Amino acid sequence: MVTPFATAAPALVSPGLDLELSFSEALQGFGLSPQAAHLLWLPLPMLLVLVAAVVGVLVTVWLERKISAAVQQRIGPEYAGALGVLQPLADGLKLLVKEDVIPARADGLLFTLGPVLVVVPVILSWLIVPFGQNLLISNVGVGIFLWISLSSVQPIGLLMSGYASNNKYSLLGGLRAAAQSISYEIPLALSVLAIVMMSNSLSTIDIVDQQTGAGLLSWNVWRQPVGFLIFWICALAECERLPFDLPEAEEELVAGYQTEYAGMKFALFYLGSYINLVLSALLVSVLYLGGWGFPIPVEWLAGWLGQSVDAPLVQVITGTVGIVMTVLKAYLLVFLAILLRWTTPRVRIDQLLDLGWKFLLPLSLVNLLVTAALKLAFPVAFGG
Numbered sequence: 001m002v003t004p005f006a007t008a009a010p011a012l013v014s015p016g017l018d019l020e021l022s023f024s025e026a027l028q029g030f031g032l033s034p035q036a037a038h039l040l041w042l043p044l045p046m047l048l049v050l051v052a053a054v055v056g057v058l059v060t061v062w063l064e065r066k067i068s069a070a071v072q073q074r075i076g077p078e079y080a081g082a083l084g085v086l087q088p089l090a091d092g093l094k095l096l097v098k099e100d101v102i103p104a105r106a107d108g109l110l111f112t113l114g115p116v117l118v119v120v121p122v123i124l125s126w127l128i129v130p131f132g133q134n135l136l137i138s139n140v141g142v143g144i145f146l147w148i149s150l151s152s153v154q155p156i157g158l159l160m161s162g163y164a165s166n167n168k169y170s171l172l173g174g175l176r177a178a179a180q181s182i183s184y185e186i187p188l189a190l191s192v193l194a195i196v197m198m199s200n201s202l203s204t205i206d207i208v209d210q211q212t213g214a215g216l217l218s219w220n221v222w223r224q225p226v227g228f229l230i231f232w233i234c235a236l237a238e239c240e241r242l243p244f245d246l247p248e249a250e251e252e253l254v255a256g257y258q259t260e261y262a263g264m265k266f267a268l269f270y271l272g273s274y275i276n277l278v279l280s281a282l283l284v285s286v287l288y289l290g291g292w293g294f295p296i297p298v299e300w301l302a303g304w305l306g307q308s309v310d311a312p313l314v315q316v317i318t319g320t321v322g323i324v325m326t327v328l329k330a331y332l333l334v335f336l337a338i339l340l341r342w343t344t345p346r347v348r349i350d351q352l353l354d355l356g357w358k359f360l361l362p363l364s365l366v367n368l369l370v371t372a373a374l375k376l377a378f379p380v381a382f383g384g
Helices: 019-028 034-041 043-071 087-097 108-128 143-151 154-164 168-199 204-209 225-238 263-288 298-305 312-343 349-377
Strands: none
Touching (some): 019 034, 108 143, 108 263, 168 204, 168 225
């Protein structure tokens, strides 16, 4: 009998498709050495990550415009392509050709490095996002720790941008961004630590494997409902989405750390914000919603098709379904984030900090202690 909360993937589950191995074998078939095939493979993952991140931003920007229009009973973009799907490209082209201005008394080096420090760590974090058993760029054993480390670099770029602008509103926005990030990174890390404790691993692959025992019932959201809410609230704050967009509050700070930026430098802030939103949604999908896991176990699907789980047909179907499920779950969360932006008022800075330090931090600590107790009391269900 399969337990509702299996602690590891069943032995029958196949390791799945291996893109690097298939690519290397194909090139070796043309006479290339394994070393040459590996060298040709190396740039492809980063290119794939960059393309996936940019496409995710374009889709999210279009959804933001259409969903906000629907919420406010407007039409939204409809002239740039069918249903306005080319509107994000038009926005990008406009930012690309705008004049890049650096204020006269600004620190030119820091002013330029700030947006780079904001967007590069977010793109690098996509390396650890799995879309299948082997459908990820880098299966590092400390993937979650790497993501938390990279996410802590972004506030440095925001503070650097605000300081280098030589503008009091920009400086206040940078200081707010740093304070907000520090306040919400700690409860976010503690909520992730509870998942790591149950999975006995920092690898995103192992965390998803731990949720594949019984389909929908084995997802972590049922064992960590409080951790799920803490993580999602903190992720919205880290992405500076309403009601937590205090660093760029237009009514108070003009546009915060973005005030003096134009052209492609401003576009990098814009890009980093939306890439971070999609990345956060993907990580919620991986940590709490079973990642690439289908609500129906793979063994049932293989049985219906009359194939073994190692059969190529089953592997292709499960790989395709895995990508679709991961993206579908992530964009459901993106949809909720967009709805929150257009239906909730902005909080004050003191309310934002109080929520992080006085409510979410103690709650995440209690959630971690309760998870440890449940792990000891019910090791079968909580990964003992």
